[in-house]
Amino acid sequence: MKVRVFTADSMQNAIAQAKSALGRDAIILHTRKFRKGGLWGFFSKEEVEVTAAVDTSIATIPPQKAEPCVEEVAVQSELASMRSLLEKVISKIPQGSEHSSVLDLLMNNDIDIQIAEQIINDLPMDYTNFDVESPELKQLLITQIQTCFKSVEGIKIPEQGRKIAAFFGPTGVGKTTTIAKLAAKFAIQEGYQIALITADTYRISAVEQLKTYSDIMGIPIHVVYAADELKAVLDSNQDKQLILIDTAGRSPHNDEQLDELTKLLHIDDAIEKYLVLSATTKYKDALDIVKKFSICMPHKVIFTKIDETRNIGTIVNLLYQFPISLSYVTNGQNVPDDIELVDINRLTPLILRDL
Ligand SMILES: Nc1nc2c(ncn2[C@@H]2O[C@H](COP(=O)(O)OP(=O)(O)OP(=O)(O)O)[C@@H](O)[C@H]2O)c(=O)[nH]1
Ligand SMILES: [Mg+2]
Incomplete structure (x- = not known):
């Protein structure tokens, strides 16, 4: 000094x-x-x-300028690349707290981040005018989500001829129970002539399960072990107005089983194919299931167990990516009551249950 x-x-x-x-x-x-x-x-x-x-x-005193060691150089370059990555990510996030609040709301309801972004971007009007928790914003989002519901159609029995419907999907999703519900609806409530066929000879109790329902309802049931047997049973049931076919649950990752299932389902072009999915399935798994089972060329999808989950965003995530036709949803174990044709106006508010 x-x-x-x-x-x-x-x-x-x-x-x-x-x-x-x-x-x-x-x-x-x-x-x-x-x-x-x-x-x-x-x-x-x-x-x-x-x-x-x-x-x-x-x-x-000149400032000390020590040569950085190799480790320091590596850390500095790592930090630089992290900073540039963060800048890129931040630049892609549209600014504004309203945006992130709405995004959070959709994601809290199990809607995938990219699909949530798409829903928000597609909103036809400026959502920032609404309070995040307001009914108006909820209605705006629901109306937007409804645009991804392309078509809904249940089993339509023709005036002349017959309808054959087969049900397939992963294990334990509720295929057999859904068939029992539909059999009761068409045979008992609506008085159609129907027959049941089960190709599920994989599990010892599977045949018994459907047979119990068919006995109670007085509906004939046939068991088939191979594709050509199915063809024969279909041929011998020309008098029926509706034939419901049950299949064994299959893993989406077992290609051999999926090939076998595809052969069975394509034995007759008239077979209408219903992919049965549980609404409780995680989105990524549901994505795999839809991709893998697409080899069977499903016409429509049934979502089961919507009573078992709070958030059914998985349905929205799938519909935003695949032009799936919906048919029924099931909401409980009770045969025949816990099934209904998809009603978009009743289903979509459930998707945003956590708003
Ligand atoms: N909570 C609830 N449970 C259901 C529903 N549908 C079916 N279940 C139950 O799910 C379980 C499996 O049903 P199944 O009908 O045997 O399922 P599956 O797809 O035929 O099974 P696999 O033939 O073994 O592949 C049973 O306990 C059913 O009662 C539903 O909508 N909600
Ligand atoms: Mg079954």
């Missing part, structure tokens, strides 16, 4: 001298006034003394 004393006839001048000698960074350590000259105090004049200092260490 460099310290110097300056005297002048005024404080202002003394400080000016200090700043000009030591620079703008000079600091005033001490000031005092004293009288100079004269005799016994007569004819003396008042002077000002300023003690000022400047920290020379800052200016004189």
Whole structure:
């Protein structure tokens, strides 16, 4: 530190001298006034003394510039690439807290982030005018989501001839129970002539399960072990107005089983094919299932177990990606009551249950 004393006839001048000698960074350590000259105090004049200092260490010692070690260089480059990645991600996120709140609402209802973004982008009007929790915003989102529901059609029995419907999908999703519900609806409630066929000879109790329902309802049931047997049973049931075919649950990752199922379902072009999916399935798994079972060329999809899940965003996620035709949803284990034709106006509010 460099310290110097300056005297002048005024404080202002003394400080000016200090700043000009030591620079703008000079600091005033001490000031005092004293009288100079004269005799016994007569004819003396008042002077000002300023003690000022400047920290020379800052200016004189050059900053240490150590060579970075290899590890530091690696960390710095990692940080730089993370920063650039973050900047890219942030630049893609549309700004505004309303956007992220609406995005959160959709994602809390199990809607995939990319699909949620698409839903928001496609909104026909400025949603930022609405409160995030308002019924108006909920209605706006529901109306937008409804645009992905392309078509809904249940089993339509023709006036002449017959309808053959086969049900397939992963294990345990509710295929057999759904068939029992539909059999009761068409045979008992609507009085059609129907027959049941089960090709599920894989599980010991599978045939018994459907047979129990057919016995109660007084509907004939046939068991088939191979595709050509199915053909024969279909041929011998020309008098029926509706034939419902049950199949064994299959893993979407077992290609051999899927090939076998495809052969069975294509034994007769008239077979209408229903893919049965549980609404409780995780979206990524449901995506795999739809992709893998598409080899069987499903005409329509049935979603089961919507009573077992709070969020049925999986349905929206799938419909946004595949032009699937919907048919029924099931909402419980009770035969025959817990099934209904998809009603878009009743289903879509459930999708945003957590709003
Ligand atoms: N909560 C609920 N349970 C259901 C529903 N539909 C079926 N279940 C139940 O799901 C379980 C499996 O039903 P199944 O009809 O045997 O299923 P599946 O697809 O035929 O099974 P596999 O033939 O073994 O592949 C049973 O306990 C049914 O009662 C539904 O809509 N809601
Ligand atoms: Mg079954």
